[in-house]
Amino acid sequence: MWKTLSILLLCLLLEPSWSRLAEDITYSSLDNCVTDHCFHQPAEACPSPDSKCRCRKLPYCKSAAVCCNVNKFQLTEGLACANISGNGHVESLHIRNASLDILNVEDWRKLKYLRYMTITDGQINSVVGEFAKHTIVSCLNLSSNGIVNFENRSLVNLYNLSFLDLSHNNLSDVPRFKKDGNITLDISANQHMLCSNLFDALKRTELHFSNINNSFCLFARTFHWFNTTETVPLTQVIGTHKLRKDCRKNCTCEPSRLDLVSGKQATIAVAVNCSGQSWTSLPSPLPPNTIALNVSNNNITSLELFSTDSSYQNIRELYADNNQITSILPLEGSQFLSSFAVLSLRNNKLKSLPTYIFSNILDRNNYVRYVFLGLNRLQCDCNTAKVLKVWLLTKQKNIPDFEEIYCDNMDMKVIDLNPSKLCQTQQDWTDYIYYIITIEVVLLVGLIAKVVYDYCVFKTSGYLPWPASKMPKLPCDWLCE
Known part of the structure; x- marks a missing residue:
């Protein structure tokens, strides 16, 4: 009997433990229900269509919990009837097919234990409000809802956020959020996403991207206008952002424009600014696809790298004002010279300007090319006055500052040079050679005329004029007798 009582007592003591063990067997670990960083349930997990409560806690x-096919009123009612919005300890929630138009995140402040929040496959136009401070949500999935915009501070209090899925929406910008660390972001299938806004987001936060091969953004064909846009792979944006971070010390590398090549993906061209560094030579190498280079306000003396460095072959704009450059001859035969759009060499040490280097290039009518040469002081001579001055006047459209080019050996602008004064030389006897030749020709003609006249007089009157009669006979006179 005592043995039976002992067994019964032992069973009563172990019953709670068996109950808890059975509960643990019945319920899976929450982490086992979380896939791809977030909690996501199929449509089969939804409450039955006959159920009055549109939300239910999951037994496995x-x-x-999961809620399905709800509007704002039905969602509020479903959370209450499933004991989710009250004292229910819910860490993970998936809402499917919610027609809310506006999602106010302040409505979720009561769910203080919520770690995984998923709202998918619905119709939501915008997200407003602000999550409560110290909200512990680490994963937020708002994919496939057609969301157009977020209020500026909607997500700023999600300090624990590590994964944000905004795929398959209509966003043009990335919402702001505070995070001391990395955030994985999925923005795939947002057809209106602007690359400029992605650049800004990358500056604000350390981002990593999910589904990167299916993510694209819109970039302007030209510099600042979005009249026409092209689709650019997200990898290009990330690469350009990395280039910004890894840009040469004391330089800045910024996206400049979109390069379109037939048969290839569009690429983002880069503008490099290394001005004001007191450098004596051009920087090398340049980042890939560098299209504009600004090295103004340095002490650079030569442009030799344009002919020898392959990283300079894509440059279309060079700004090298206020340097010590003495010659443009290194540009001759370079790729830059045949395809440049802007060449600015103002206030350098140029002493001559070989016009033949630019003549063929500037004569092409494909598009206007600009050359800025003002505040250079050339060594002026007769050729400068006769050739360069005329050339500058004919190229006014291409050389806007042609009136600011001066002479170093005289206080005068090149366009004010007077060839008649500048081309005079010191006179010697050779300057009178033409006069001497003219006089000799006149004397010769006069002599021939006199001989002809005397001959005619002799034939008609039979005697020679006095000067001819006094002349001694010559051996050849018989020819005239």
Whole structure:
């Protein structure tokens, strides 16, 4: 009997433990219900269509719930009837097919234990409000809802956020959020996403991207206008952002424009600014696809790298004002010279300007090319006055500052040079050679005329004029007798 009582007592003591063990067997670990960083349930997990409550807790995932096919009123009612919005300890929630138009995140402040929040496959136009401070949500999935915009501070209090899925929406910008660390972001299938806004987001936060091969953004064909846009792979944006971070010390590398090549993906061209560094030579190498280079306000003396460095072959704009450059001859035969759009060499040490280097290039009518040469002081001579001055006047459209080019050996602008004064030389006897030749020709003609006249007089009157009669006979006179 005592043995039987002992067994019964032991069973009573172990019953709670068996109950808890059975509960643990019945409920899976929440982490086992979380896939791809977030909690996501199929449509089969939804409450039955006959159920009056549109939300239910899941028997196979502890502290998890799902709501389906709801509007704002039905969602509020479903959370209450499933004991989710009250004292229900829910850490993971998936809402499917919600027609809310506006999602106010302040409505979720009561769910203080919520770690995984998923709202998918619905119709939501915008997200407003602000999550409560110290909200512990680490994963937020708002994919496939057609969301157009977020209020500026909607997500700023999600300090624990590590994964944000905004795929398959209509966003043009990335919402702001505060995060001391990395955030994985999925923005795939947002057809209106602007690359400029992605650049800004990358500056604000350390981002990593999910589904990167299916993510694209819109970039302007030209510099600042979005009249026409092209689709650019997200990898290009990330690469350009990395280039910004890894840009040469004391330089800045910024996206400049979109390069379109037939048969290839569009690429983002880069503008490099290394001005004001007191450098004596051009920087090398340049980042890939550098299209504009600004090295103004340095002490650079030569442009030799344009002919020898392959990283300079894509440059279309060079700004090298206020340097010590003495010659443009290194540009002759370079790729830059045949395809440049802007060449600015103002206030350098140029002493001559070989016009033949630019003549063929500037004569092409494909598009206007600009050359800035003002505040250079050339060594002026007769050729400068006769050739360069005329050339500058004919190229006014291409050389806007042609009136600011001066002479170093005289206080005068090149366009004010007077060839008649500048081309005079010191006179010697050779300057009179033409006069001497003219006089000799006149004397010769006069002599021939006199001989002809004397001959005619002799034939008609039979005697020679006095000067001819006094002349001694010559051996050849018989020819005239």
